[in-house]
Amino acid sequence: MLIFDHSRPGRTATAQLPAAGGSLDDLPANLRRRDAPALPEVSELDVVRHYTRLSQKNFSIDTQFYPLGSCTMKYNPRACNSLAMLPQFLARHPASPDETGQGFLTSMFELQEMLKDVTGMAGVSMAPMAGAHGEFAGVAMIRAYHDARGDTARREMIVPDAAHGTNPASAVMCGYTVKEIPTDASGSIDLAALRAAVGPQTAGLMLTNPSTLGVFEKTIADIQKIVHDAGGLLYYDGANLNAILGKVRPGDMGFDVIHMNLHKTFSTPHGGGGPGAGPVGVAERLLPFMPIPLVLNENGFYRLATEADLPQSIGRMSANMGNAGVLMRAYVYARLLGREGMHRVAEYATLNANYLMARLREAGFDLAFPERRASHEFIVTLKKLKDTTGVSAMDFAKRLLDYGFHAPTTYFPMLVPECLLIEPTETESRETLDGFVEAMITIKREAETSPDLVKGAPYSLPVRRLDDVRAARELDLAYKPTA
Amino acid sequence: MLIFDHSRPGRTATAQLPAAGGSLDDLPANLRRRDAPALPEVSELDVVRHYTRLSQKNFSIDTQFYPLGSCTMKYNPRACNSLAMLPQFLARHPASPDETGQGFLTSMFELQEMLKDVTGMAGVSMAPMAGAHGEFAGVAMIRAYHDARGDTARREMIVPDAAHGTNPASAVMCGYTVKEIPTDASGSIDLAALRAAVGPQTAGLMLTNPSTLGVFEKTIADIQKIVHDAGGLLYYDGANLNAILGKVRPGDMGFDVIHMNLHKTFSTPHGGGGPGAGPVGVAERLLPFMPIPLVLNENGFYRLATEADLPQSIGRMSANMGNAGVLMRAYVYARLLGREGMHRVAEYATLNANYLMARLREAGFDLAFPERRASHEFIVTLKKLKDTTGVSAMDFAKRLLDYGFHAPTTYFPMLVPECLLIEPTETESRETLDGFVEAMITIKREAETSPDLVKGAPYSLPVRRLDDVRAARELDLAYKPTA
Amino acid sequence: MPFIPHTEEDVSAMLGAIGAASIEELFDEIPPALKTGKLKDVPDGLPEMAVARLMQERASADGFWSSFIGAGVYEHHIPAAIWQITTRGEFYSAYTPYQAEASQGTLQLIYEYQTMMTRLTGLDVSNASLYDGASALAEAVLMAVRSHKTSRRVLVPKTVHPIYRRVVDTTVKNQGIELVELAYDPTTGHTVLPADPGSFAGLVIPQPNFFGVLEDVHAMTDWAHDKGALAIALVNPTTLAVLEAPGQWGSRSNQGGGADIAVGEGQPLGAPMASGGPYFGFMCCRQAFVRQMPGRIVGRTVDLDGKPGFTLTLQAREQHIRRSKATSNICTNQGLVVTAATQYMALLGPQGLAKVASVSHAGTVALAEKLAAIPGVTRAFTSPYFHEVVLKLNDNARDVLRALRAQGILGGLDISGWYPELGHAILVCVTETKTAADLDHYAQHMERILSKRREAPPCAYKN
Amino acid sequence: MPFIPHTEEDVSAMLGAIGAASIEELFDEIPPALKTGKLKDVPDGLPEMAVARLMQERASADGFWSSFIGAGVYEHHIPAAIWQITTRGEFYSAYTPYQAEASQGTLQLIYEYQTMMTRLTGLDVSNASLYDGASALAEAVLMAVRSHKTSRRVLVPKTVHPIYRRVVDTTVKNQGIELVELAYDPTTGHTVLPADPGSFAGLVIPQPNFFGVLEDVHAMTDWAHDKGALAIALVNPTTLAVLEAPGQWGSRSNQGGGADIAVGEGQPLGAPMASGGPYFGFMCCRQAFVRQMPGRIVGRTVDLDGKPGFTLTLQAREQHIRRSKATSNICTNQGLVVTAATQYMALLGPQGLAKVASVSHAGTVALAEKLAAIPGVTRAFTSPYFHEVVLKLNDNARDVLRALRAQGILGGLDISGWYPELGHAILVCVTETKTAADLDHYAQHMERILSKRREAPPCAYKN
Structure with a gap:
């Protein structure tokens, strides 16, 4: 439901309006607006409820592990x-x-x-x-x-x-x-x-x-x-x-x-x-x-x-x-x-990345650069999996959402095929990384045994996979009520 | 997962600890604690993520209509x-x-x-x-x-x-x-x-x-x-x-x-x-x-x-x-x-209650006191429905949760059998009340056609119906890790 | 109409559905003679903007102070995360979790809270909280009397906070319960156990006591048990990070001894001082007394699919079921403050809470030494104290505190009225929020004031 | 370790899994000679408690002021609900909604925002926001040049905010774009359209202009279109509640005329002034130009089950796909501020926004009249103005403003430096936050200052 669906002519969040009246009579008539802008006409409760509920449809650091490579999604101290x-x-x-x-x-x-x-x-x-x-x-x-x-x-x-x-x-x-x-x-x-x-x-x-x-x-x-x-x-x-x-x-x-x-x-x-x-x-x-x-x-x-x-x-x-x-x-x-904390940032971000890389390698994932140290992030390539099962990096990413993890960055950098760029950051605990590895292993198994399951993901989110092509082809960028 | 499941010996939310050291050497040894209290040892991110996610498991006014009779669940201005x-x-x-x-x-x-x-x-x-x-x-x-x-x-x-x-x-x-x-x-x-x-x-x-x-x-x-x-x-x-x-x-x-x-x-x-x-x-x-x-x-x-x-x-x-x-x-x-607002509270709370009562009566629900005005709340009795379908007020209430509405007060006052005490409050809009009536009608129909569906509710919440009897009989009031 | 969404069209359509001509008609069962005219003392409503400005002006007028007052309410650092999460709509605007399936957030949190409190106190069970520390003590007294078969007498040391004792009195006096005051030793500040107490249902044991003095809780617990009475611990939760847990008090704690009930003020666990509330009282007890415990309790159980979940339990004790036979009339907890406290305990953890306690204590010791070095200031008691200390002044306490206030310092609580036998006495507290410079600032002004030196009058503003 | 959860045991177990002896070893690909020693200018870390006290002290030092400064940033009431919801973790700590299925909250909100902005501006499409108003204007200039086949010249009136003009210059100067300054009429404050402008891609039309003066936007729009150029509206979103929408500007707006692009500063829609940001720039345009529009855009589509949902779209314009051929290098919006602005527009609605605009305007008119009645103060321009006004003083503006500041009043912005031809001139703004008493207070002090009467020096504090 859009906020516009809650709108009713004449409804207002009265406490938010100034009490005083104001006159515009000194303004030239031809510069004044003829039709009031069709902003929503809703109550304060409508707004609070609508946007609180909308917020719940987001993944975020405060609710999920978010190993989005190159984006450094670490804890934002309150x-x-x-x-x-x-x-x-x-x-x-x-x-x-x-x-x-x-x-x-x-x-x-x-x-x-x-x-x-x-x-x-x-x-x-x-x-x-x-x-x-x-x-x-x-x-x-x-x-x-x-x-x-x-x-x-x-x-x-x-x-x-x-x-x-x-x-x-x-x-x-x-x-x-x-x-x-x-x-x-x-x-x-x-x-x-x-x-x-x-x-x-x-x-x-x-x-x-x-x-x-x-x-x-x-x-x-x-x-x-x-x-x-x-x-x-x-x-x-x-x-x-x-x-x-x-x-x-x-x-x-x-x-x-x-x-x-x-x-x-x-x-x-x-x-x-x-x-x-x-x-x-x-x-x-x-x-x-x-x-x-x-x-x-x-x-x-x-x-x-x-x-x-x-x-x-x-x-x-x-x-x-x-x-x-x-x-x-x-x-x-x-x-x-502070000073010490600054020195620690790279250290633990790098420790987490190399640990995650080691565990995924051990679990049979292909690394893009297996001979190199990870910095704070590293790349897994699913090319082989794609070739054998048809499950793409995108499918894999969407399935991770079902397991409560935000997906890593996909298809960037472009020179590594079917890549997942994974950046755990320093603020995540070993247990969280281990949980992510478990999910990766499970999905790999799913891809090998029931690839269609993975290709249809996600299943547990507010919407299933969205049609991006239609979005770009049949542009709908602003709500127009069907009168 | 309990917060205790995130705990690891030695982990702390360091930014929350005072920097200075303090001595307790002046205290008598026999009054000092022998074993540190087993509070969780977690990071700040653990706490923020755990309790943010827990909060999402609640219904609340900010997220749902909450017509809980006698509780006056109206909008709490921010x-x-x-x-x-x-x-x-x-x-x-x-x-x-x-x-x-x-x-x-x-x-x-x-x-x-x-x-x-x-x-x-x-x-x-x-x-x-x-x-x-x-x-x-x-x-x-x-x-x-x-x-x-x-x-x-x-x-x-x-x-x-x-x-x-x-x-x-x-x-x-x-x-x-x-x-x-x-x-x-x-x-x-x-x-x-x-x-x-x-x-x-x-x-x-x-x-x-x-x-x-x-x-x-x-x-x-x-x-x-x-x-x-x-x-x-x-x-x-x-x-x-x-x-x-x-x-x-x-x-x-x-x-x-x-x-x-x-x-x-x-x-x-x-x-x-x-x-x-x-x-x-x-x-x-x-x-x-x-x-x-x-x-x-x-x-x-x-x-x-x-x-x-x-x-x-x-x-x-x-x-x-x-x-x-x-x-x-x-x-x-x-x-x-202010003054005018005070006068309006009862007026619109009463308007909403009487409107909801009229609509539910029209939809075939039995009122406990059909000859009386509703005040800010009123009682529906599901005795007949219970007698014919076996669906109780409690079942009905649980099924409402699946439709995104908090249940009315059930089984109070005790002198009305299978009662729902419904209080919409003045801050809810007519559209919300209409949505609630729709859900009530739908559930009534479900009760008449597939009573087991209603008896098994809720289905869409973090847990299904909880065993209260077991809770009171096998008391588990504090977490004890199974070593 | 603030917070009322109805348009004119809504109103007429709704009246149509009801079959009424006007909203006023909906009140036709009220005798017309009783109806209210215009209210007189409620001013016109203001937009949020105007109220915000008014409240900001009032807040600015109240200002910030360098406070050394404790006396049961403590200025501790409150992590920023806590109230940002606590005031999320899903916690803030939820009701009592009667519909358990739609309230797992609140219920699990309370279960975690109960667990943490049992671990802090070393007792078996905890309720979901009570109104505040004083009312929790009153409930503990009632609970002791309910649990004890014969006596309706409870011993309450004079070293318990004077206002707590009044709240207990207000709460229990109509039920024929006798409160017996126990004196304290004027040198040590310890409670004196009477030689012949007679029969009694319970003994209240404050640790630290109102003076900050550490009582010999082991001896007191054993003594109460020896007399067949319950030992009721009254404790500050912060100090439990480093002081022995009530469940471990007494020489027989490993044989089921220890305090039977522990209560206290939960404010130090993340509740802002806020001129007095909301805070929460906590109450823990041994398993044997759980059915005598007032207040809400959350238990873990399973759902239809066998999945674990949480629900209110032991409701058969409560008033909405047992009515006049209920354990108490209490039917709320201080849910939102408990929400904050649970996060506070999780964020601080055992290390953090111990550090808060020890840094606060070290600050109090440092300040007490600085002040006691000033001519005209002496410590009132000789015993070890924790985190708070009574100082005697050679000048009127009220005047001294007022002079400190002119420097932006709230120098402590004047307890001379409650304890005239102490002379000019103030109760002074330091928490981890105070720096060494804050302590020096206080001590310098105390020295100046007591030595009657004048300072050039500053602006009318505190600096 | 603040914000790092690792225990010593974690570190050794993790190094074991990696097969490294130490964390330092993980950096063995960095040439040792390059490694950093101890940082010098970063102080020791402080606990949150200490930082909170420091920041509270700094905030108190900055204080509150009675401000009459506008000039593109306006002090409007911000409903309390907005930032409480905006800073919920799910909005605050989410990334760009690349994974649409896990970001429907942010995406739907932006779609609603885009819709609201098109309705405010009367144009077809909106992007998801840009950095701020000035950079949005710069992007509009670039967009006009991209859209225009032949000319790389854009006309920018001198009545556009001087800093906006500098930002545009910084942004476009390396791309061979010529900015042509248009003069204003010294009596009316209106932009003067040149008789022979030559070929140009776009005309910027500020409404109200920097002086608060209302431009003849219809004539300017028609003129630009007559010359084959795009009309770029630069507007204050609050005023759009009562002033004609850019999409309706010009005599041919019902035949697809009207402004082609509308941009502006979104700050008035719920963003705190906060010493300069974060705010957001908005940009709307006609459908024909959508593929030339920079920045993120959200579209509505359907999921596998045909259920509606939202996703980023038209990404083919963007740098992560087109790289050096991209429409712009922009790859963020000001998401969180847009989250607030969307709620602001929903809370205020058409009625509320119109009331904010008209009450602000009435306040400005009232103040202008009070001030212009003081000897030594005159209005700079004769034309109708909106919400903001230029006043000429017979004394040094900087000195007058400083004298007002001593009374806690920020009396406006000294624009004498930017427009020396105006003499001692200040730009004064009133919003709905000011009461009649505030205006009187200002006028009284202005009168006193200009008449050179002395006041008894108050405390060093403002009152």
């Missing part, structure tokens, strides 16, 4: 939510003077400093509002750097074939053309291909490390040298930062610019798809180009930097200061973890 | 929760000086005054923490009154047979014997029986009006005169106050003392069985006996009354001031409703 939502924080207008927000700005400044430390970068701006937004900012800074030097022939961005789709898309948004380079059999970048690709046209290389294949680029020192020697800059896609937090820093690997996904590594909520936060960190030479605002500390007085402070800035990314409330949650998380 | 839980309110120690709680005490005083107004009583104390606690306080005041006058022979409390079980139980706790009087065929108190019952031994009469049969005692003026003429006092059980709020006041009907269930009429949450609040209101002559504390207004300074203010008080009911946070929720509710 304190981060309640402390970021203290009434005074919520009540502050973003254009209020800095004097009225020293509590907020102090927190923001300290977060900036911590992010610099954990990434090994010289500066951080928290303006970008998502990972892809951070990518855009990062690439725009690379371009601003080259342009400022008059090095305007560099119009090509190198991207490995295993990269997130956002990498090439962001590069294009900055006016670059994309050159894709291949991955070798061990899951590493093909150094020869990279050497062949670089040149005076190279603006930079965008790299995820550990890569989306779940393995660390062991030749990162060589990669760095090849790109820098060619005059390009090195971009770090922070999607997998959780895998190395406190173990190795992008700045120390020689990256010039990095974005972080705070909704991954700093455990801010995914919220059904956002809001996230995508701060960017930069090496010394990119400092002048950082997006504004960022927070400055002037002898203990904190203020937002403006165009006057960074005249070469790539500019502004949002009307205000990014997703401030998300940043506040990340700040609380960082304070709760 | 603002009542958040405003009662403002950080400063939560942080205040109850033994703090009144000077540090004027915001709190002002609210409490204003609530007291509003409760006086809506009940027509001369004084209100909010010390009792539940309806039954209020009953105890009310009867104790009746006893204190008679005792203070030296009228100590009055040791009998008259209670109608339809009364809530708490009435006789509370009377007994105050040292009274209980005399039960019958109900006549129309659902009213048998006046002749009442006349015969009163005498110099009569301490008072406890009455619910409208009664638990869902009808108003039309002869309340006569009842009042009979009891008062005999020297007894009149107790109003406020369980059904929602039925008459703003329409008729207990004080105007001649009641001497009343308790209110704020978790019914003032919509504070039921919380899975509490906490409630059971303020008592009294007529002039019982003012000196009110339980303490209550809130006094001394020229705009609010303070809690003590024994010094009410030397004849029946005393204290709790270590502090009752369920203060519940009272705060009731206060917010009262301010949201």
